[in-house]
Amino acid sequence: MAVKVFLDEKDIPRQWYNLAADLPTPLQPPLGPDGKPISPDMLAPVFPMNLIEQEVSQERWIDIPEGILDILYRWRPSPLYRAKYLEEALDTPARIYYKNEGVSPPGSHKPNTAVAQAWYNKQFGIKRLTTETGAGQWGSALAFACALLDLECKVFMVRISFDQKPFRRLMMETWGANCIPSPSPETQAGRAILEKMPDTPGSLGIAISEAIEAAVTDPSGQTRYSLGSVLNHVMLHQTIIGLEAKKQLAKVGEKKVDVVIGCAGGGSNFAGLAFPFVADKIAGANIRIIPVEPTSCPTMTRAPFAYDHGDTAKMTPLLPMHSLGHGFVPPPIHAGGLRYHGLAPLVSQAIVEGLLEPLALNQLECYEAALLWARTEGYISAPETSHALAATIRQAKQAKEEGKERVILMNWSGHGLMDLTGYQAYLEGRLEDFPLPEDMLQNSLAAIKDLPKPSMAKSGKW
Numbered sequence: 001m002a003v004k005v006f007l008d009e010k011d012i013p014r015q016w017y018n019l020a021a022d023l024p025t026p027l028q029p030p031l032g033p034d035g036k037p038i039s040p041d042m043l044a045p046v047f048p049m050n051l052i053e054q055e056v057s058q059e060r061w062i063d064i065p066e067g068i069l070d071i072l073y074r075w076r077p078s079p080l081y082r083a084k085y086l087e088e089a090l091d092t093p094a095r096i097y098y099k100n101e102g103v104s105p106p107g108s109h110k111p112n113t114a115v116a117q118a119w120y121n122k123q124f125g126i127k128r129l130t131t132e133t134g135a136g137q138w139g140s141a142l143a144f145a146c147a148l149l150d151l152e153c154k155v156f157m158v159r160i161s162f163d164q165k166p167f168r169r170l171m172m173e174t175w176g177a178n179c180i181p182s183p184s185p186e187t188q189a190g191r192a193i194l195e196k197m198p199d200t201p202g203s204l205g206i207a208i209s210e211a212i213e214a215a216v217t218d219p220s221g222q223t224r225y226s227l228g229s230v231l232n233h234v235m236l237h238q239t240i241i242g243l244e245a246k247k248q249l250a251k252v253g254e255k256k257v258d259v260v261i262g263c264a265g266g267g268s269n270f271a272g273l274a275f276p277f278v279a280d281k282i283a284g285a286n287i288r289i290i291p292v293e294p295t296s297c298p299t300m301t302r303a304p305f306a307y308d309h310g311d312t313a314k315m316t317p318l319l320p321m322h323s324l325g326h327g328f329v330p331p332p333i334h335a336g337g338l339r340y341h342g343l344a345p346l347v348s349q350a351i352v353e354g355l356l357e358p359l360a361l362n363q364l365e366c367y368e369a370a371l372l373w374a375r376t377e378g379y380i381s382a383p384e385t386s387h388a389l390a391a392t393i394r395q396a397k398q399a400k401e402e403g404k405e406r407v408i409l410m411n412w413s414g415h416g417l418m419d420l421t422g423y424q425a426y427l428e429g430r431l432e433d434f435p436l437p438e439d440m441l442q443n444s445l446a447a448i449k450d451l452p453k454p455s456m457a458k459s460g461k462w
C-alpha cells in the first residue's frame, strides 16, 4: 500500500476549474449600495481588472499561466497521503486519503491563491498589496508571494491572533511584509471600532475593512487589496488541489470517492478540494461532500443565505452568502481562520442547491482528533484543519459500525506548528466549547434584516 502518492511536475494541472460554469442555479450578482448589481469597473479601485475578469468568468476551465506554475513548483504538486496509521488506530474499513497542503513554504493551502493574486497584480502594474489575516496563515502566504514577486505587502492581523501567534508575524516580516494588529489606529474603520470597543479581540470583518480602506485611499493608485478566501477567483485558484487529488487517486486505482471533507472558514480550502468532485456530483455521481465549521461560528449550519457585506465597515458590495451578520464578533476560539461571519458565494449556492452537507463541531472534539492525528499520522495540524480531521474520524468510525468500505478524501489544509498555544490550552485542560448562544446570533442577524434578499431558487435535484 502506498502511503504517499506523488504526481510528476509535468502532470501538474494546467487549468483551474470554475464551478460557476456548472452550478444548476446561476450565481447571483454582488449588489452595490443602491441594491443594484455592481458592474466590474466598480471593483477597479480594489482589485486589478485581470482578477475582476476571473471573478465574473463563466468559463469552465481557465488556463494557469506558466509564470504562476513556475512559482508553484516549489511545493506542487502536493502529495496525497493514505492515512494508513490513523486507519489502523481506528481499525476502520474506510480508506482515508488526504492532500497535504501543509508542505507549502508558509504551511497551508493559502499560497495557491496568494501566488496567483500577486502575479496578476504584478502583471497589472500594481506595486503594493494590502490584506487582512486571522490565524496568520493567509498573511504569511501573501507575504511569501509578494517577496517572490517583488511587491510590497501590508497585513492587518486580527488582534487576538496577533497576540496568540507572534511567530506568524515574524514569518511575515521575514518575507518582508509589514504586519500590524487590527483594529488599528491607522484607518478610519479601525479608529471607529477602537473608540467603541477598545478591548475588542478584533475580527476578520474589521481587518478586511481596514485593509480595503488602506488600499483605496493610497493616492498613488498603485495599491490593491487581496482577499484570501470567499471570492470566486480565490475558489478558482484553489481547485488545483482537487484536480491533483483526482489524478493521484487514479494512480492508486481508486475509481470512486464516497466522502469529501474540508474545514470551511471563508470556504477556499474546502472548495479547492471539493469543487472538482461537486462537478462529478452534478453530473450524477453519488458523493457526500461535507464542509466543516466550528459551533461558535456556525455560518453554514445556523446562518441564513442572505445578501451581506464581507466586512464590518460595509465597504464591500453585498454578496449572496450564508452570513452571521457583518458585525459578528465570534467567540475567541483558536481556529482563527474559521472565525469569519460569511462564506464564499459559490459554496453558499452549492449549499442552497443541496449539493453539500455542512457540519458544525465543537473545538474540544476537534483538538481530540488533532491529538490522535499527531500520535498516529505524526503531523501537527492547524486548529482549522482539526475540524476536517474530526469529521473524517466520525466517518471512519461510522464505516466501522456499518462494516462498510468507504473512500474518504480530506483536505489537510495546514500545519499547526505556529498554533501551539491552542494545543497548550487544550493539554492543560483550559479549553471549553463555545456553541454560539441563540441571542448572540439573533442580535447579529438584526443588522442585516433590511438588506435585499437573494433568491432561494434551486433545481431540486439534491
Ligand SMILES: Cc1ncc(COP(=O)(O)O)c(C=O)c1O
Pocket: 108, 109, 134, 135, 136, 137, 138, 228, 229, 230, 263, 264, 265, 266, 267, 268, 269, 270, 336, 337, 338, 382, 384, 385, 413, 414, 415
Ligand atoms: C490552515 C487553514 N485552514 C483553513 C482555513 C480556513 O479558510 P478557508 O475556509 O478559506 O480555507 C484557514 C484560514 O486561515 C487556515 O489557515
